[in-house]
Amino acid sequence: MEQKLSFEQALQRLEQVVKELETGDLSLDSALALFQEGVALARQCGVQLDEAEAKIEKLLEAGRTVEFTTEA
């Protein structure tokens, strides 16, 4: 489930987790569960930032793409 979150969703969820911890009067169990979820989300966001693989392509006719190198 968590893996399916986009970066944006993961970051939003992480913000929500922190807010919940900051405002709610939680049981220790749920607090720890949230904490672990938050740690996982933070890691996932970081991984997504680092994993993105640069790709610069050019679109040809009929939906074909080729690697683009700056033409002089």
Add this chain to the structure above:
Amino acid sequence: MLPADSSISEHSFVHNRDADTPERNRKEARPLFDRTTPVTVRELTLYIKRLLENDTKLASIWVRGEISNFKWHTSGHIYFTIKDETAQLKCVMFRSAAQRLRFKPDNGMQVLLWGNVTVYERDGAYQFYAQEMEPAGVGALHLQYEQLKRKLEAEGLFDNARKRPLPMMPRRIGLVTAPTGAALRDMISISRRRFPGVRLLLAPALVQGADAPASLVRALELVAREPEIDVVIIGRGGGSLEDLWAFNDEGLARAIRACPVPVVSAVGHETDYTIADFAADMRAPTPSGAVEMVVPSRLDLLGQIDSLKLRLVAVTRRLVERKRLRLKAVASRPVLQRPQGRLMQDRQRLDDLVRRLGFASGRRIERNRQRLGGLAGRLDALSPLSVLSRGYSITRGADGHVVRDAAAVQPGDAVSIMLHKGSLVARVESKTEES
């Protein structure tokens, strides 16, 4: 010596001897050639002035010519001459009219002027008082532009409600622009700098000339159909108004509005808005500016994640500490001295997690903070808008030039002040110069 044109000759002095009647102004009726009672220079000049000003054709006339001797006075008035191969005409445009100009006139430019002819008594010279000025040749295009803009506006094509927000982290970004040229090179290099893992897909298009609108529309439609495209930038580098004209096309405006993902227009012109700019979800002044809006900064995002992590650890620690104090209070009662095993376990688990997280993120945060300090500052400094958002403003004189020195303005001059949001028109009360 006498004006040949009959419409003018009826006003002239010479034949007035016979028509001299009591109700006529005596001075005016006085014969010009009477050497015993000559008119003064002023009288003659005023007479000529009245002649010119009473002429209905000269009171509202369009004239076309090339600008020379152009001078934008600090008062805000413009003085210049327009000429063709054989004649020239002195012109003045007062500040009130000059402020409305939508382009920057200069020597050598062909312009169309509307105004009236009158006499400047001190110099004994007739002058054209220009009320309006537009680049010759562009006039018709401009009209077409205004009409199209009004039409699409009335249809609601430019409504703010139709503008979509840009994705925070687009998976893939479409670029509709010319495959060669500085604009694309800048876009690619800035994208890479902001986000090293950026994924761009260029859809090459003609960006000027008669075939450009159709080419832009086709490229936009093709690129938006590609998988994972979350946003499209359409634009070109700066150019003359004529060069940018492809972006004032109705079909293109509709294609932008119909695009399934948000479109950022980036037609390289700071001041003039194209129809594409109005239709787009977001308008950037330049292609580089568009990239700054669309491509997230990796460092900013890392900083955001790290600060959330810090908050997460801190808040959980506090929460556990509160529980621990409560437990201590309760546990100190003799009745409850024993069963705290479960809680102790939880505490240990948390301490362990906090330690691991704190250790792992602490080092990374420190590293990133250092990079952020240097890079974020530089990135920030590059954006004039971010400077404005910190409370600075940009002052421009009546001629549109940025005022950097108090010596460039005079008390009484109008200046315009650009703020982070909106702008002001102000008048200089007084000034302090710095040598």
